[in-house]
Amino acid sequence: MKKKKTIDLKSLWERSAKSQKIASTTVPKPLTIESEVQISQNVPSNPIQLLLEAPSAHDSDTSPSVQVEKEETNPSTQPNRAASPATGPRTESSPLSPISDDGDDDDDGIYDVDLLPRDPAHRTPISSYDVNKQDAVRRGFVALGPFQPDHEFPQRDIGAQARRIVEALDVGDIETGTGLNQEMGLSRPGDTRWGSHYKTVMHVISLYPSIRQVLFKVGKDKSQNAEAIQAQTMLESFESFEFIFMAHLLLAIFGYSDDLSNALQKRDQDIVNAIELIYDTKMQLQLLREDDGWESFLKDVTSFCAKHGIKVVDMDGFYKPVGRSKRFFKKVKNFSRFHVDMFISIIDRQLQELNDRFDEVNTELLLCMASFNPIDSFAAYDKENLVKLAQFYPKDFTETELLHLPFQLTLFINFVRRDERFKNVKNLVELSTMLVATKKHTAYELVYKLLKLVLILPVATASVERVFSSMNYVKNKLRNRMGEQYLNDCLVTFLERDLFVQVTNDDIISRFQAMATRKVKL
Structure with a gap:
């Protein structure tokens, strides 16, 4: 016991x-x-x-x-x-x-x-x-002994985009590969950055489920007063058929004109390819404007709405504005609103913009410039187009020079096709450099003058846009009172920084010492 x-x-x-x-x-x-x-x-x-x-x-x-x-x-x-x-x-x-x-x-x-x-x-x-x-x-x-708490943490929404990518890979909607399915974000488009609007529209469509979920959560957060109300308003428009329609329309227009925009803003433009892209862009926008293009476009928009649970409007019904009062709109049907007022109107405005910028005179000027293209031993050479190009500059060429220009062009083309040094030239800049290096710019003075005028024209488009964009960095709020000469010197060094990097400090000191007689030698 x-x-x-x-x-x-x-x-x-x-x-x-x-x-x-x-x-x-x-x-x-x-x-x-x-x-x-x-x-x-x-x-x-x-x-x-x-x-x-x-x-x-x-x-x-x-x-x-x-x-x-x-x-x-x-x-x-x-x-x-x-x-x-x-x-x-x-x-x-x-x-x-x-x-x-x-x-x-x-x-x-x-x-x-x-x-x-x-x-x-x-x-x-x-x-x-x-x-x-x-x-x-x-x-x-x-x-x-040791103790491991058995906590059940709720699944957070961070990584929702990654989970959707995994689901899409399982279903087969997307494929794997190098550089694919990378993380994207929304960036503010800039007016001076060509192509930034196109990239923003692409990211909005690609990240549509994630953006929609973020707006929903922010709208439900009671601690965010003004932001929550703004998110609810944005979510209402974001989930509408009109938003999806406009996003896909912008995607189509930017997609057709993006290659042309990139070609025009290159430093060394291929004029022949740029002219071809102008014609191709106009033709594709015109085909999109036709009935077949409308039906194909509307099918893509409807498929996107069905995939993400967006209500598709009836084209035979009356238009109901989203987030706006009806009294500001006429009582029209959805087909008239979406097809005529939006689809046809926006495409026509884009075509009108292209026609204004590249009219017959400008297009002919660019075609004449293309005759100077040195690729493939001057395969695009056309003497008549080059003479016509010189006629666009009556203040630079006299009547006597215009009469002598065809004969000098014939001598020039025979020389450059025969000389081995010009066979590796691929653009107009290299052609001008080679003429100066071989001292032929003095022998073919009229041809070299015409070539300089051709090189100035691209500078008046994309390069000027770059200069104005760079001016914001040079002439800022802290240096807003600099003179024209000082501003010009700063812009030259900033724009041609790749060239000035090669200049050593000893060369600068020697140049400064030789400018005047100085008491102290640096």
Whole structure:
């Protein structure tokens, strides 16, 4: 028969008063069965505090005591207590008493590990316990071993674009490869950056689900007052058929004219290819304007709306503006609004812009310039076009020079086709450089003058745009009072920085020293 453990109430009272630093000389009354039930109801909720207040089994037997017998418990209702790895098999004991070695000394014992909280977030700091019991508490936590909290974190929306790419790869909508499926972002389009609007429209269509989700979450965020209202307004327009229609229309127009824009802003333009791109762009926009182009375009827009759950409007129904009052619009049907007012009107404006910039005179001028193209041993050479080109500059060529120009062109073309040094020339800039290097610019003076006029024309288009864009960096708010000559010098060094990088500091010092006689030699 196991020895029944007893609790010395006097020792329990003194230890509790000592841990709370309260001086007490009152002796508690003997405990009865009814008072034991009342004590069990008033037990503090912190189990570690109970353990610290529990006495050892070898305290004085002279004080009033009460025997607490271990009650038989039902194994099905009592949790299974595994043996501690540090102490081996454990003996059955009261949950209020510490586990000690042979019941002789509490210094080497550990507290009941089942009463210690497992989660570190719920543990009371060891320094807040009684000094004499801190080592026992530490041994109890060591016996518990490491603890890994089992948290279920909600799935965040970060990486939604990556998950959609994985789903699209599984379905087969997109393919893998080098440089494909890279992360994209929205950038503000710039008026002086050709092609920036086209890139922005492409990214809006590609990132449509992600942008839509961001607007939805911002609109639902109550902490964002003005931003939430603005996001809800944008989301209403973003989910409309009219927005999808306009986005795809801009994508089509920018897509057909992007190659022409890139060709015209190159430093060394291929005039022949630029002229061909002008004709091709006009032709494609005209085909898009026809009925077949409208049907194909509307099919693409409808397919995109069906894929993303956007309601497609009925072309036979009446037009309902999104986010605007009806009184500002005439009562027209959707077909008239989308096909005539939007589709046909925008394409016609783009065609009119191309015709204004590249009219018959400008197109003929560019075609004449193309006759100077040195590629493939001057395969595009045409003497009549070059003479006609000279006639566009009556102030630069006299009547006598115009009469002599055809004969000089014939001598020039025979020379450059025969000379091996001109076979590797690929553009007009290299042709001009080679003429100067071979001293032939003086022999064919009229041809060289005409070539310089041809080289000036591209400078008056894309290069001028670059100069005005660069001026914002040179003449800023801190240097807004510089003179014209100083501004011109700064612009030259900024625009031709690739050339000035090759100039060494010694060359600059030598040039500065030679400009005037100086007392000190640098």
